[in-house]
Amino acid sequence: MAFGFHFIFPDAAGLAARRSALDFHATVAQLSAVVVVALLQGFFLVRWFRSRWGRGDEESRPSSPYLKHEGEEEGNWARKAKAWSDYLHLTKRFAIIGASQLPLHYLLSLKSPLSPLQLLTRLSHEQLLETHQVLGRLIQILLTLHASFYLNFYLRSSLLAKRIKDADVALGLTLITLLTLLGTTALRPLRNVSYTLFYRVHIAVACAILPLAWFHVSHIRPYIAECALIFTTHTILRFLASRTVPATLTTLPGTSLLKISTPAPESTWQAGQHIFLRGPARAAPASWAGLSANPFTIASNPGSPSLDLIIRPLRGATKHLAAAPGKVYVTLEGPYGAGRWMPDWRGFDRVLLVAGGVGGTFIAPVWRSVLAARGGEGARLVWVARSGAEVAWAFGTEKVEGDVEVFITGSGEGREGVEMQSAGAGLGEGVLVRRGRPVWREVVDEVFAGWLGMGVIMASSWERGDLGER
Numbered sequence: 001m002a003f004g005f006h007f008i009f010p011d012a013a014g015l016a017a018r019r020s021a022l023d024f025h026a027t028v029a030q031l032s033a034v035v036v037v038a039l040l041q042g043f044f045l046v047r048w049f050r051s052r053w054g055r056g057d058e059e060s061r062p063s064s065p066y067l068k069h070e071g072e073e074e075g076n077w078a079r080k081a082k083a084w085s086d087y088l089h090l091t092k093r094f095a096i097i098g099a100s101q102l103p104l105h106y107l108l109s110l111k112s113p114l115s116p117l118q119l120l121t122r123l124s125h126e127q128l129l130e131t132h133q134v135l136g137r138l139i140q141i142l143l144t145l146h147a148s149f150y151l152n153f154y155l156r157s158s159l160l161a162k163r164i165k166d167a168d169v170a171l172g173l174t175l176i177t178l179l180t181l182l183g184t185t186a187l188r189p190l191r192n193v194s195y196t197l198f199y200r201v202h203i204a205v206a207c208a209i210l211p212l213a214w215f216h217v218s219h220i221r222p223y224i225a226e227c228a229l230i231f232t233t234h235t236i237l238r239f240l241a242s243r244t245v246p247a248t249l250t251t252l253p254g255t256s257l258l259k260i261s262t263p264a265p266e267s268t269w270q271a272g273q274h275i276f277l278r279g280p281a282r283a284a285p286a287s288w289a290g291l292s293a294n295p296f297t298i299a300s301n302p303g304s305p306s307l308d309l310i311i312r313p314l315r316g317a318t319k320h321l322a323a324a325p326g327k328v329y330v331t332l333e334g335p336y337g338a339g340r341w342m343p344d345w346r347g348f349d350r351v352l353l354v355a356g357g358v359g360g361t362f363i364a365p366v367w368r369s370v371l372a373a374r375g376g377e378g379a380r381l382v383w384v385a386r387s388g389a390e391v392a393w394a395f396g397t398e399k400v401e402g403d404v405e406v407f408i409t410g411s412g413e414g415r416e417g418v419e420m421q422s423a424g425a426g427l428g429e430g431v432l433v434r435r436g437r438p439v440w441r442e443v444v445d446e447v448f449a450g451w452l453g454m455g456v457i458m459a460s461s462w463e464r465g466d467l468g469e470r
Contacts, residue, residue: 022093186198262306
């Protein structure tokens, strides 16, 4: 007995009943995600009806009579078999519930706009990434509990020395070791130190666990087959979305920023979307060629003759890329991202766009799309940068339309909060330039005072301190 549960060794009929219950719970766990998506589609449908024909009184919620019927059958079995005190039943349930969530976990990682979850939820892959991360932690907890409970059982039953030599146990221990490695490298502090290491470990483990899990036990093979299908489809879609193109690399005057210009693809992109870039073999160690893929926001406007990226080289792949010659061939994959699901900006009374540093590569194209949608009215852009040269690429030297305010934080002439001449900062006419950092409470009060419909979109990194205090 352990943790209030008993070590039960049933006969053949009991084993079959235990397996039936485990399979049922795994099916319910997997279908639960379908119910959530169905409810979300119901919400979208109700919202569409309300916007078209006015408000309704009730919201319809889909139900599942099948699950209710199956639930009654399982409840009857549970009462007969007294499974709630069965230690091994609990141990096995940890694993099969975790395995049943693996296909959804892989599906949430799909970057392609053809992903069914993106189409159904109207969220981009980076917006679904948080759900992917949370689900991954839950799966790891369940599988770790499964391994821990089994090891406890073997120790108490004096079976560990024998069972650890068996293939299924050895594969299981290898699996949990790989998942622990993946979970450790996915922790934010380690991920921030080396995203490239995290990415490579992530991909390697995602590939390795499938054959290991397939040969571990037969009961989870349907879920592993689903994962393999999703992973293969994902790989094919990413390959089809990739292309190798010539690129021109230049350093923006007065900055450390690197501009990468390539010919525009045949199919255009949306403001705010990004691509994955793989540098040339000469820009990275040969063993890394083809593996180093970094996401960068498209800084040029949709429909432009060139696709431009603005990068701040730091370390790793971007550092190697900055050392590459002026003209190289690079591989682009995409476009991807939330630009496909931007809201209708005409539905807001006022819109505030905030950029910090190179976060302007996302905000600048979105700002132009907001101005176009609203006829140039009711939108304000606030950009915090080290120098005027770092934002000059977005405005040039011509007159700038719209309400634009740039805060310069780098050392130079001028006092904190004092307005500067836009020309003196290297910017076009119409840009209000200030020295120092904004007081965000004052900015928000000034933009939204007296208005109800407010839209705020921001691109920066609080950890880097680009925007100052919150």
